[in-house]
Amino acid sequence: MSQAPVAIVTGASRGAGKGIAVALGSHGATVYVTGRSQKEGDASMPGTIYSTAEEVTQAGGKGIAVRCDSANDDDVKALFEQVIAEQGRVDILINNAAAIYDELSMPGNFWEKPLKIGDMINVGVRSGFAASWFAAPHMVKQNRGLILFTSSPGAMHYCFGPAYGAHKAGMDKMAFDMGVDFADVGANVAAVSIWMGALTSERLLEMMAAEPEKFKHLEGQLESTGLTGHLAWALYNDPKLMDYNGKTMVGADLAKSYGITDLNGQFAPSFSEGTGIRPVEYGAYKVK
Structure with a gap:
């Protein structure tokens, strides 16, 4: 059985998921890297679960690639069965998988874009719920665990349209409601949502290179x-x-409180400091 903390990062072939997985690996974690991309060309952006897993291992952890379609409950169930069989526990779950299509960021109103952009609500909100559903019993039994949702300020302001907004707002509210349930049973398990900033992802860097003035x-x-x-x-x-x-927290602000610097040894810029937009604070009232 593994002695190092065991993490699962969904949607980790590239982008935020890949970066998160490699970062956890740098701390010595055993990281299960999930996604659908098994070879280059499986997606419009570069990256595979295997290349990410290799980088996790190179960073000092143990990367394990598992092909998993987060929209498929059977795939998710099999993932957790594999993790428990191999490691005996799951300590950290990063709910990052999302169906992001190129058309999402293109000009136009939501009805002028393909209906498929709404998949972000399924592979995002529901898939995060399903993964947490499978993780929670193990974490509660262990009496320790962290479920983290990757979100953004798009939960509180217009960004890329309603599908994107519903996805990010859903992440934040699920973290709150799951947190209530964990607190109710007295488990040392936390559900949190983190607002990430504009990321050095393959997608954004490509967009910036293509339209430097716009960005x-x-x-x-x-x-x-x-x-x-x-x-x-x-x-x-x-x-x-x-x-x-x-709680939902601005990642850059949390990093500063922990003293964690980012690019060029500087603290990451905080979206909230420049706009005043902050995560919503949900009410404590509970309907029984």
Whole structure:
């Protein structure tokens, strides 16, 4: 059985998922890298689960690639069965998988884009719920665990349209409601949501290169894809982890509180500092 903390990062072939997985690997974690991309060309963007898993191992952890379609409950069930059979536990779950199509960021109103962009609500909100559903019993039994949702300020302002907004707002609210349930049973398990900033992802860097004037405002304002992975590690190892249960936090602000620097040894820029937009604070009232 594994002695190192065991993490699952969904949607980790590229982008935020890849960065988070590699960051966790740098701390020595055993990281299950999930996604659908098994070979280059499986997606419009480069990256595979195997290349990410290799980078996790190179970073100092143990990367294990598992082909898993997060939209398929049987795939997710099989993933958790494999993790428990091989490791005996699951300590950190990063719910990052999302159906993001190129058309999402193209000009036009939501009805002028393909209906498939709505898949982000399924492979995003529901898939995060399903993965958490499979993880929760093990974490509660262990009496320790962290479920982290990757979100963004798009939960609180218009960004890429309603499908994107519903996905991000859903991440934040699920973290809160799951946190209530974990608190009710007295488990040392926390559910949190993290607002990531504009990331150094393959997709955004390609967009910036193609339209430098349009994205000029992002120069010097990017956040590494790995920052949230370092935050997940800090949270999991924080004796006061349960103080964060159910909360949505701005990643850059949390990083500053932990003293975690990012690109060029600087603290990541905080979206909230420049706009005043902050995560919603949900009410404590509970209908029984």
